[in-house]
Amino acid sequence: MSFPALFERTRAAGRAAFLPYLMAGLPGPDASVELFGALDEAGADGFEIGLPYADPLMDGPVIQAAGAAAIGAGTTIDVGLRVAGEVVARFGKPCAVMTYANPILRLGIDRFCGRAADAGVSALIVADLPVDEAAPFVAGAARRGIGMVLFAAPTTSDARLQAVVEAGPVFIYGVAEMGVTGERAAASEWAAGMAARVRAVTGLPLAFGVGIATPQAAAEAAAVADGVIVGTALVRRVLEAPNPAAAARSLREAGAAFAASMMRRPGASQPV
């Protein structure tokens, strides 16, 4: 399934899509596929699969550590894309891979997108790629049938938002916090206002991520968005688990609580 089809379905069901993020290759390549499986059982609607990068500017300490550990465990780009391919094949849900610009440029945008497409990846998220630099990535991804995800942050002006929409992303990633990835205690104070601004200019799906760490915070984001991305809160469980089986148990439990928080409350503002 593609992301547009997914969001069409979840919108019709009056809820947001739960899109958990895990690092490919953590704690090992095969073990990480099983962890995505645990989230599949917990009710994930799609997946964000991190391809590890050693200098992740948009990531806090937990995902930094996860990336370093995955690289240490031998997770090359090819291994990460193999993990993505297995996740797609086994769970049949849309997958986005998330990484940084340099590993993609090193391989070449076309070759990277070709391999990602072969793995069945539907979307690409590049954390240090603003719309200003996105054109060759959008084009390269489109040639392989992959949708590019572009960002809107609390600081993004309406003019920039317009440029993001015009670049043709498959969905918009709303950065829910001022800061890098991590776990915030409270719900995003930005999501509602950003959602209103995005809805005013486009019908494109909007998913919030960064900092969303509790089912309550996820529910507040779900009330105004088409998707909710939860990363650090889940990755931390993988890092803290004594073994892969314990990590899977922990993810099933946490994942179920997040998945259950995606229903829109009556009266909450709806996407157009």
Add this chain to the structure above:
Amino acid sequence: MTMDRPDQRGRFGEYGGRFAPETLMPALAELEGAFEEARRDPSFRARLDGLLADYAGRPTPLYETERLSEELGIRVLLKREDLLHTGAHKINNTIGQGLLAQRMGKPRLIAETGAGQHGVATATAAALFGMECAVYMGTVDIERQALNVDRMEMLGATVIPVTSGAGTLKDAVSAAMRDWVATVAGTHYIIGSVVGPHPFPWIVREFQRVIGEETIAQLAGRVPDVVAACVGGGSNAMGMFYPFAGTGPDLVGVEAGGRGIASGEHGASLVAGTPGVLHGAFTYLLQDEEGQIREAHSVSAGLDYPGVGPEHSYFHDAGIARYVSVTDDEALGGLDLLARTEGIIPALEPAHVIAWLARERAELAGKTVVVCLSGRGDKDVEHVARIRGRK
């Protein structure tokens, strides 16, 4: 041909750009706008020039060495940035960007530092302008540049240790950028070299070009054969090269050769690297087949960086400047040579340039060479003593 300023996309040729998280993009645009305005504002220029003269100590002398020239058989002139307040060229940039932060109404400054010179210069500007200051510094550098940690703290800055990666300059830049993503509304990030996303490489060059412009004026029409400077991120070198480019001299940037290029343990991005994206810019850098940034190595904390400013990448490809490398051991020899012949203890960074002169003395015989002596060696005294087993 040099570029007066980068193109619309913030590129020098194909290098540069803005590979930054979306959250920072409006702040980068705001900074570009503030700088555009400031540089056309005579009162800004007057304030900056006044502080550079009365506070920082500009112009710095252009000193013609006697004993060193005799020893090497090369006529060596030193541009004495080491005599500036705080001991290195970094203050040219921090006073300029500090004034910009003031203009933008941002009360907090952050910086990364390797050798500690940029951190000290930022802490100094923060004290001068009454701003709050936090400096990110890798734990390895905190160890080897301890004097500068104490200086920053004495100046009222908070030094935040960075343990990620190799605990050196690259990791400090990443940590400072992450801080900025969270605090951008009230914080200005004073990046310490001609690196980072546009407009930083351009702004830092504009604040450092005073080095080359002064040197040209001091030469009073004489044209040197060679102008040489060390290249970490490349700010002292670009400040020196940019005004000289196209005027005749051979421009030579000296990178950190570390334990030798063949060892893979060095900081020579232009000599031995390939283009990619680091810290927001497309530029030459050290990376593996997978596009993972490799750790750099240099005895000198200020050159221990796996990337380089994008304008140097442009100069490199366009043949406007050429780039060479000098090993750790050679650099230590360069420090001794200048100390003993001239009574000047250089920082380990520009000691690389002195070492290059010594190594290439046959080729350079009889020529006139201007060296940017970017900083003084006080910060390195303990580190060098320790390396030599005296401590």
